[in-house]
Amino acid sequence: MNTSITKDQIEFYQQNGYIIIEDFLSPEELNIWRNAVEAALTDRKGQKMPGKVATINEDDGINNDAEYFSKVFDQLINLWQTNEAVKELMIDERIGKMAAELAGVDGIRIWHDQALFKKPWANPTSWHLDTPFWSFTDRRALSIWVALDDATLENGCLFFIPESHQKTSFENPGIGKNMDSIFEIYPEFKTKGSIAAPMKAGSCSFHNGLTIHGAHANMTPGSRRAMTCAYMPDGNVYNGIPNVLPKKYLDGLKIGDKLNDDKQNPLIYKKPKI
Secondary structure: OOOOOOOOHHHHHOOOOOOOOOOOOOOOHHHHHHHHHHHHHHHHHHHHOOOOOOOOOOOOOOOOOHHHHOOOEEEOOOOOOOOEEEEEHOOOOHHHHHHHHHHHEEEEEEEEEEEEOOOOOOOOOOEOOOOHHHHOOOOOOOOEEEEOEEEOOOOOEEEEEEHHHHHOOOOOOOOOOOHHHHHHHHHHHHOOOOOOOOOOOOOEEEEEOOOOOEOOOOOOOOOOOEEEEEEEOOOEEEOOOOOOEEEEEEOOOOOOOEEEOOOOOOEEEEOOOO
């Protein structure tokens, strides 16, 4: 696993809000990831996430246009909580260290993992932000996106708007049917160019949760599979947005409480004290 992060990569990420890491996984590791994720999906039997009743393409209160999203991607969340093989991959301290170094933080917790499978002929994923959906408010939050198949211009690779994370806020335009809805809130980016991020299988990207990003439609008869994980800098508190938190946990949570329950959001990396 290619987990070393250089100073130049950190500077690029912090300036642009994203970074691509080529050959993140070896061919052998890629097979392990693919097999673990596929087994986890089978175990789920269509349940979108633990503690929620919604199945893959039903309204879950996060993305509330099920018909549209059923033709964008299949999305299953927190596989690490229901499959030991995926858990072993997600809690890898080496990946946590990468995320912490890129974000410039001392500790990283898993917010949630997410399998995103764009089916053949699937709709595009509209421009959006990530962090405004989440139950904490932190400009440093980020995600890893691991390509399990080649992600190409034809089958739905990611696109980023560089440097957008420096000016976006926590207002949430959502993810809707119209690709350009986000520019109603951030019109200054309507004329700024985007960067395509095609990746071969086994490569990955990291992006800031406030970086404007989206994905092409899948114009092929094959799938574009990806495994992702969102990360929360350690020390964050609950902001009142339920997001993926289960009801049992929410019942004992007040706005301002620390999100430090390792059963829900495990701390996977902590910078050693010198």
